[in-house]
Amino acid sequence: MNILVTGAAGFIGAHCVLRLLRDGHDVCGLDNFNDYYDPQLKHDRVAWVKDQVGEFPLAHIDLTDASAIDELFQLRRPDVVIHLAAQAGVRYSLENPRAYVDSNLGGFLNILESCRHHPVKHLIYASSSSVYGANQRTPYSVQDGVDHPLSLYAATKKANESMAHSYSHLFGIPCTGLRFFTVYGPWGRPDMSPIQFAKAITENQVLRLFNHGEHARDFTYIDDIVESIARLVERPPRPIPDWNREQPDPATSLAPWCLYNIGGQHPVALRTYVALLEKHLGRTARIELLPLQPGDVLNTCADASDLARATGFQPRIELDDGLGRFVDWFLDYYAHPIVHAPLAAESQRRSL
Template identity: 60%
Template sequence: MAVVSAEPVKAMKEGQILVTGAAGFIGFHVAQHLLSSGREVVGLDSVNNYYDPSLKQARIDVLKQQPKFSFVKADLANRETTKSLFAKHRFPAVIHLAAQAGVRYSLENPHAYADANIEGFLNVLEGCRHHGCGHLLFASSSSVYGANTRLPFSVQDNVDHPISLYAASKKANELMAHAYSHLYRIPCTGLRFFTVYGPWGRPDMAIFIFAKAILEGKPIRLFNHGNMRRDFTYVDDVVEAIARLIDRPPQGNPAWSGDNPDPASSAAPWKIYNIGNNRPEELEHVVALLEKEFGRPAIKEMLPMQPGDVLATYADIEDLARDVGFRPATTIEDGIARFSKWFREYQN
């Protein structure tokens, strides 16, 4: 059994917390939550054009209304910029959510993943190493399960068969973090997110794409002829999981053995968690809920399976429930209703 601290570490509550990817979907919500709980947040983002920068800027504008928030526009792949940032602030905790996302995008733009997800993450690790970070939490992905077919996906499963470069880069992040945790005793927690959705969501994600198409009367593309299941996880549940973990850095698992290694923990202060709803949903059910919310039928275009896609995702969250006493539980019906309300307002 992995070990996390029994009580929140008081030192974590002092000083500014760095949230990378703060203009992004999850980063925005995490920063909002930290600010509402009275913490000081430095939000960093490159505000690139992977999707509409105006949505990212709108999120930043909301965060800037908080007096304890400061924003830094920077690219983590820039070694000197990242080094200076960590030297200036000496962050007690870092929540690293910045990344080049997207499975299909990685088929056409592979170098973007090397720059952002490998080089950028290495610079974050170096910043944590040299400037006293007490806990690094970083975004991984359910994509690391790759060719695995046994459901639900467990953090105790082997994940050595990624089927996209994006997934490979996230697996690499987990390995890089473990190396630094082992060498320099940096407490690191990896978070395997499962299809996060909700207000202020990403335009390249399925629920946003479907909603926009339904309102505009355009066809939606359902791959594998709609025969797909995803563990849709509402963003507030993701934020709650992160909030409970941030002050509980891993201490290392004293029972860990190289003779029978647990893939999710280590003798080093390193731990992996699934962050999912523990309930996969049929894609066509999600479309039906959106049709109901918007009062319009979807025009469905059935297509074959795409390279890099998997048939189903389904998170085993027992480790998370045991260690922090929390299970994501927002139903897809409630989550879609909340997303749709925001979407109507955002799209006028």
């Protein structure tokens, strides 16, 4: 199939592009290579993919550039769009809220408009477990309400689900939303805990644990995320004619729209997570316990049974195994960083 992956230089995006190319799909990537974190890591991810599967078209475009996105859709005519690009991070949304409105709302609208005017067979987009917010009933089910987000980031992801539903209803666009649960693994984002914690431990810096280390998280290894996406590509949702309007299921619809959780279904206490990192790194952490931070969710746990029924697959890589793979990459990458000159934006446009 002809597939467009946005956020192709990102953590999940790069892994996704690699898998889809290996599966024989015709893949085009899109990324703006912004400086939310060091863009060199994004270029290194792209180089890693190309080293394994060769060149692939990659457009240097910002989500807010509606005309450039529309031009890309006209040129590539994708059958499937996997929309992973977004302004990420819960804590950064407290400092720079407009970035989330511009990228996660305005940018997603541009993707939806292009899917409307250049019809696609399936739009898969990234949501987040953060949408569950103040909900304390676990495991989190896609049948649960998500009316109390605790951060602007979570609110934009909740809005994305509603925006996708409206376009699915109005224009018949098959849309699948994926609520990711704490994704980790090689090539991860440096603002997330695996790299932050691993750096603190290896450099003998103080490791700050908020909520006094009492959090629990449902960690999901990157390969399980990518396997789920790969299986969903050719499984667009269908309308449910007998959908109950009086007792509506929040995860399905009269429109061709649905939601899935993708999580390991085995929440791990934060202190256990740190202990596993210590084991694989062979070092002991210097820990400082701090109060709960604004926007943080206490505990997460996914009910991924709907995903299993739809695809025959559910995440299966245990945290101990996954962290071992992550640490192997972490020690190698930060000891021997790849050096690649960033490609100019214009040359990337011409590569299409």
